[in-house]
Ligand SMILES: Nc1nc2c(ncn2[C@@H]2O[C@H](COP(=O)(O)OP(=O)(O)O)[C@@H](O)[C@H]2O)c(=O)[nH]1
């Protein structure tokens with residue numbers, strides 16, 4: 001299903017956010033999409049923690065109520081001292097806010113739609129307001145939405161990771177990456193595989209890195225939000241420093257997105273094939289049948305340079321808590337096999353700008369943001385990846401020009417990938433005869449015997 005779009009204008013959103021401390025809003029329910037019936041509201045909004053209801057009327061007013069307590073259809077009056085009603089209009093610079101009267105129940109938790117004000121008290125007793133100010137006496141709703149309100153927790157004074165945001169650092173990182181050389185014979189570049197759900201930002205990450213090295217915006221990999229994967233081919237992308245410049249010793253491999261259902265999206269077995277170097281560039285993935293030996297697109301003889309030296313998972317920071325068990329199971333299946341092959345793995349936490357307004361305002365807040373730190377911890381736990389292997393990034397998505405701070409964060413992620421690829425090379429058995437590597441297939445006698453790498 002395609003993403004549900006909020007009906008709030010920028011001005012309305014800003015005014016709504018001003019009612020909370022460090023809020024993040026997640027759209028749970030939209031009547032025009034999910035239905036105007038009470039049960040459709042409850043299916044999506046029960047037991048979601050703090051929520052804000054947003055009603056739109058034909059007079060252009062936006063109004064509603066905040067509840068810190070759950071909706072759960074208990075049929076009880078709920079005491080919630082933090083509850084309030086509000087109204088937003090274009091003319092008022094600030095929203096009208098009406099707190100719940102002390103000791104009065106804030107809402108009736110019935111099986112109806114949200115019902116603010118107590119069941120057995122006189123109307124208006126829980127909240128004292130003038131209906132004209134609140135909704136212009138117009139209760140003909142054109143839309144109704146409910147958002148979960150998450151506390152973003154503000155900024156840490158001390159960042160949880162140090163990063164220099166200077167132009168010097170950007171140059172240094174670029175130079176270090178360009179002069180990278182794997183410490184093994186016959187391999188000139190690190191091959192990095194990107195794996196993640198549809199829309200996590202795999203294609204955008206490649207485009208962003210390519211843009212940083214080209215010195216201007218590029219979009220070689222098609223990116224977008226079609227709901228299903230717009231990338232269905234296996235693509236290996238080389239990068240050049242400047243137009244017609246020297247190749248950067250990094251190959252980024254882009255895959256079809258992971259999807260929840262067992263026979264949709266990238267197949268975990270294809271990830272294994274890619275890691276072993278068997279999948280040719282431009283191979284057309286087929287979700288129902290992983291690549292088999294002897295079929296078109298299968299490369300039988302592979303060498304160390306064809307193999308994947310580091311796997312990078314990508315996850316959208318604002319969707320971390322919503323990742324389904326089926327998606328986590330797919331990740332786990334891939335991680336198990338990549339671990340067995342000794343390929344180091346890191347995770348890029350993407351779209352940190354969308355996830356946290358404090359980061360959107362200033363990217364340098366990334367390691368100060370309590371919210372981003374919490375999301376990094378969450379994904380670390382749910383995917384079993386050490387926190388030290390989780391790197392928040394912001395890809396270029398709508399910009400027309402490069403931004404030095406965005407570059408520094410992106411380049412520092414590449415630096416980590418190269419460090420991890422080095423660990424892969426170092427982990428190869430020292431006594432391995434280099435000749436073996438060039439003939440290595442996957443027989444038990446393969447020259448690539450590795451130690452377990454990550455966990
Ligand atoms: N704001 C923002 N948007 C992003 C970021 N990364 C990707 N996007 C957008 O998310 C959508 C999906 O990205 P895409 O690279 O196609 O995802 P893929 O399916 O993993 O290849 C595109 O519209 C991108 O512009 C990011 O870090 N920040």
Ligand SMILES: [Mg+2]
Nearest residue numbers: 202203230231
């Ligand atoms: Mg893609």
